[in-house]
Amino acid sequence: NNYFKIAVLPGDGIGPEIISESIKILDVIAEAFQYEFQFNYGLIGAEAIFKTGDPLPEETLKICKESDAVLFGAIGDPAFDNNPEAKVRPEQGLLKLRKELGLFANIRPLKTYASLIEKSPLKKEIIEGADIQIFRELVSGIYFGEKFTDPEGAYAYDVCKYSREDILPIAHMAFQEAQKRNKKLTLIDKANVLDTSRLWRKICQEIASEYPDVQLDYMFVDNAAMQLILNPKQFDVILTENMFGDIISDEASVIGGSIGLLPSASVGEKNALFEPIHGSYPQAKGKGIANPIASILSVAMMLDHLGLQPAANKLRQSVEHAIENKYVTIDLNTKQYYSTSEVGSFIADYI
């Protein structure tokens, strides 16, 4: 099969700019490898609210459900962030999309780029050789539990709920990945305080016997937030719930040198979505300074997912080539830098 339907959701802020570089790349790849990609664009987020009143229009959801993969840009707009009263919010679009597509596992690979190691706020000896794969549960927990704000504004609550069925699939996935890697799995939780965390621990303990070659460790999230910086090399595969995963994986991005480099895949039984881990970075919108690499590497993860490994590998090489030749945006080199579109074209040309 050489024909693929790709849903493309540029979203907010720098989303459209980075996505257009990813499309540039996919066009070149289609030609070089004789694939055919059909791109179906959809509205989401603040963009969608402004145009339709709905952060996830029905049409967008339909395009995504029918796609072989979703390419997602970014979401979020300060107009909403600074207004605690807003009833409709851009992020609801992404959360609903994750839920509707059943994207239960968000996978974030973290590696250090040799040529960027100096860019990290961490010392070279701390991060050199670090290689972590984070599995974050994505469609349950406090993100999706019942929420309530008293109309008078006297109180509010958010419920964090997990069932056995929410935890099992991603736990198995993480164990399986650990088997393919260094056979070490760390569950990050707060089992000394939360009932939900104890359920995670219990279920991981139960299924651990199916993966006797994997060493399962537990770490409290507060300690983990510290250990990730003190000694990131102690981690191989990390498994964690939705909210802790959100925090821990953004934090861990400092290991790689820049959040502008980090891709992610969100996968479910039927669908998959690929997005940079950075946000909509509204201050940079339209300035041509956004780093397109996180989105481009998300395309590489998408190609892997579609079974197009040769193209995925070639694309990763091209990205490394650009980084090694310092053909990068301002976040990676303030002395000599290129625009979003120049970096995209440089990578595309190398393919």
Place this chain on the structure above:
Amino acid sequence: NNYFKIAVLPGDGIGPEIISESIKILDVIAEAFQYEFQFNYGLIGAEAIFKTGDPLPEETLKICKESDAVLFGAIGDPAFDNNPEAKVRPEQGLLKLRKELGLFANIRPLKTYASLIEKSPLKKEIIEGADIQIFRELVSGIYFGEKFTDPEGAYAYDVCKYSREDILPIAHMAFQEAQKRNKKLTLIDKANVLDTSRLWRKICQEIASEYPDVQLDYMFVDNAAMQLILNPKQFDVILTENMFGDIISDEASVIGGSIGLLPSASVGEKNALFEPIHGSYPQAKGKGIANPIASILSVAMMLDHLGLQPAANKLRQSVEHAIENKYVTIDLNTKQYYSTSEVGSFIADYI
């Protein structure tokens, strides 16, 4: 008033070892400054469970309520952590104590010690001069909301709840501290997802007008976890809810060089408790390698709280003297190091 009742709760793991150094220090201070401290010891945590079945015996609570200040060691035992079925847990003792004493604000000062800057995993230019004060809400949120585990183990939940009354006192406290410092307050939340976070934002917005000289910023917790490492100097006073504060403040400990150095104060209307931010470190128990400085600096915070500034300042000087003279435990210098009790005595002698 020169007479003070101090409740002393050594707790678990290395707790007793570090607390006995703190008492050594207080004895010297009492003599040097003509104060009288009456120490009333109480059981808490795993120790208390083993001896009484209760992680916070009534007697301990009573001692604490009648005290001018509580000196707390550490809590937690792996026997419980690795058993998701345990019905009674050491941490419940500390949580109940915080609640019963109404200790709504956990205050964690973070500074870099010039002579330890090399010890940090972060580069010198990133952390040099960083000076942050964290205000973590301590008696509400998901720690204290309703919790439930289905008897069959099919699901579990934890409720994060905040009321206006939970937020107001600590928010005012943080604004007031910002006024005394660099007039910058950052609220860390997840207002793009959580109703409780939006309530925090709303209340901070409301009271901001009472502190016109303070610049109030908001930051999502995922971004904050990254920014703390990328550029800690951008922060002055941080305000956040219970769970985020737990994670963020342990993470931020890397800025100081070692978690073994960091004290905290937990204060309420009537009572106050002082404890190191590190945990019970069970692997080190009884080995004489635990760093007593975090506990000793918690004593300094306690002396401040009791209005004994001259003694507090002298104690901080003595700690700096020890660090500068490399009279430290193995976590700070693996080449030449001293035992817990040697470091305590060195600091005491200097007073």
